[in-house]
Amino acid sequence: MAAKVPRHDMPCQDPAIRAKNFAEVALGYSPEMAIEEAKRCLMCKNPRCVEGCPVGVDIPQFIGEIVQGNFLGGAGVIKSKNTLPAICGRVCPQESQCEMKCILGDKGEPVAIGRLERFAADYEMAQGGCPMEVAPSTGKRVAVIGGGPAGLTCAAELARAGHGVTLLEALHVVGGVLMYGIPEFRLPKIVVQKEIEVLRQMGVRIEVNQVVGKVASVDELLAGGYDAVFVATGAGLPYFMNIPGENLGGVYSANEFLTRSNLMRAYDFPRYATPLRIGDRVAVIGGGNVAMDAARTALRLGAETVSIVYRRSRQEMPARAEEVYHAEEEGIRFALLTSPVRINGDDKGSVVGMTCVRYELGEPDGSGRRRPVLIEGSDYEMPVQTVVMAIGQGPNPLVTKSTPGLELDKRGNIVADEETMATSKPGVYAGGDIVTGAATVILAMGTGKTAARAIDVYLRKGKSL
Amino acid sequence: MYQVVGQKSLADSIVMLDIEAPAVAAKAKPGEFVIVRQFENSERIPLTIMDFDRVRGTVTIVVQDVGYSSALIAKAREGEAFVDFVGPLGRPTEIENYGTVLCVGGGLGIAPIFPIARALKEAGNHVISVLGARSKDLLILEEEMAGVSSEMVIMTDDGSHGQKGFVTHGIQSVLDRGVEVDVIWAIGPMIMMRSVANFTRPLGIKTIVSMNPIMVDGTGMCGACRLEVGGEMKFACVEGPEFDGHLVDFELAMKRAVFFKEEEALAYTRVEDEGEGN
DSSP states (O other), X not given: OGGGSOOOOOOBOOHHHHTTOOSOSBOOOOHHHHHHHHTTOOOOSSXXXXXXXXXXXXXXXXXXXXXXXXXXXXXXXXXXXXXXXXHHHHHSOXXXXXXXXXXXXXXXXXXXXXXXXXXXHHHHHHTTOOOOOOOOOOSOEEEEEOOSHHHHHHHHHHHHTTOEEEEEOSSSSSOTHHHHTSOTTTSOHHHHHHHHHHHHHTTOEEEOSOOTTTSSOHHHHHHTTOSEEEEOOOSOEEOOOOOTTTTSBTEEEHHHHHIIIIISOGGGTTTSSOOOOOOSEEEEEOOXXXXXXXXXXXXXXXXXXXXXXXXXXXXXXXXXXXXXXXXXXXXXXXXXXXXXXEEEEOTTSBEEEEEEEEEEEEEEOTTSSEEEEEOTTOOEEEEOSEEEEOSOEEOOHHHHHTOTTOOXXXXXXXXXXXXXXXXXXXXXXXXXXXXXXXXXXXXXXXHHHHHHHHHHHIIIIISOO | OEEEEEEEEEETTEEEEEEEOHHHHHHOOTTOEEEEEOSTTOOOEEEEEEEEETTTTEEEEEEEXXXXXXXXXXXXXXXXXXXXXXXXXXXXXXXXXXXXXXXXXXXXXXXXXXXXXXXXXXXXXXXXXXXXXXXXGGOOXXXXXXXXXXXXXXXXXXXXXXXXXXXXXXXXXXXXXXXXXXXXXXXXXXXXXXXXXXXXXXXXXXXXXXOOOOOSSSSXXXXXXXXXXXXXXXXXXXXXXXXETTXXXXXXXXXXXXXXXXXXXXXXXXXXXXXXXX
């Protein structure tokens, strides 16, 4: 009977209005909506949804608390496994994780687990948050390098276990991609900072402006009193296409574009001094979540037309369906099966257009997706003044290159044991995108959590404790 | 916060600042740079390190009022502080005993050439410094450079000090004396570095330049600082800032450097209004 109630939609800002502001798009459930949605859960004895969660949140239990109207209790259940629930409720790809496994999804729509997680976390935050319990001090010290999702999660788990944690962040603000990458309208920065504040309350020492590899090396940290190190430096190095014209003014990597807007607040120029010039016509190259974020940011910064240019079809797009839907609602155009072969500039060195070619889909390739095949003679001109390259990122080499004895794979990622995230170097663990390659926030958090568990064992057994 | 603990005017609109940043000072090497953010609403801008004092824990930077951010930094006084001061960044200069080297500094570029000249001298090189400025008033750090150089050649555009002419004329005058030059470091405005590179290319003298493009993070993350060197894309922040001057595409670099000129001009009008940095 419960299954017959349709999934409750999330109230959102009107597309025409939100395309002009940076306020959050999805507004969140009301308590009534949350209870109604929570009642749809069948409370399976062997919940498949939990298997789909990289950090193993007891989903039926927290939903059960919401049904009872015990929202703080629900938040407590989530937080026992997930230190950043208000963030995960917003940016996890639930449709390919917990919600994909939900039994209601077999015949209808799954329980809106992500929305309920966000509701419980936001509710708790609005109440001022609950202090996290911390075990008595072990006297051990761990340095966590990188303040993104993996580093934050590992730091929180280690602090909870009673270890002294110092989080070293290269930028001037901790949060990593949550701060510089994901835009305000999808993940408000105040939400990120409030979740990070909980870490501070747990005793995590946060030091910004620390570029490990330059200011101190991993070996120096180990020699200087840290008993273990967790490396979570992320996928920081933007890829370019290696086509002519990529160095013209007006071509940005998605990292640069989003960092200027999100971290440096170029959307509030000149009150904030970092500029970000947007042409009337903008092309974003790529089909992932980062491409959607960049396209929707460009629209909000005043572009007249913004096109996603992607060389495969809609079906192969790696972006979350919800993000593509939101982008389309806001008026983002999609030039699919299309790719630039050259970016053209004027005599000042600024972009005036792209020469593009069209593709058709052929046989599946190594990734299982149908391979785009070039249509000969299909080239055409696309007039644009701004191009954003959102085709992926590689590992940042500053830490790996300054750490002898750290085994890397051929792409430059750190090789780490899947069960423990231990690297080839004793006492050094790694997680997040620097190990997996560019992936999701929750996957990075999962590795941070796995590493924290292993580091805890290492510190208790491996040393004189 | 990073305190300004020393401030000295070197010339009209050029200021030298000592910033308290012990962790940076402990590791700084010639050729490296820092990223500075002065106020909460400021840009992150790269500045080459002029000097460092590991005992006092200070790093010295030299700034010229040429834009919105640099104008505000140039107004900083002792007792004030910067919100962020990150570094050291970039690859340090490869210091060894090459034999006879030229350290060519033009305008503000004399500041970053100073620690390089000093380290090269300490490594046993015969260091001939060629310093250039528009006029005598704008020539900075002459005394400091004399202290770390074996020989000095001063060039001014108007002939008000030293010889009249550009730094390339100064290099020519050294070569005319029959001096065998093994390596040249040339740091200054892009147009000067290009002139030096074009001058030394046919002579086959290795010439290293230090690029100072627009940056955001300074750690390889944004790619704003990309250059073309020998036909390949390079990130100045992590692969530079020093490159073989004969391979740098200066035309491209100069165009990229002025991309935000209009925005810069718009922001600059605010310097007078909000000089205190709000």
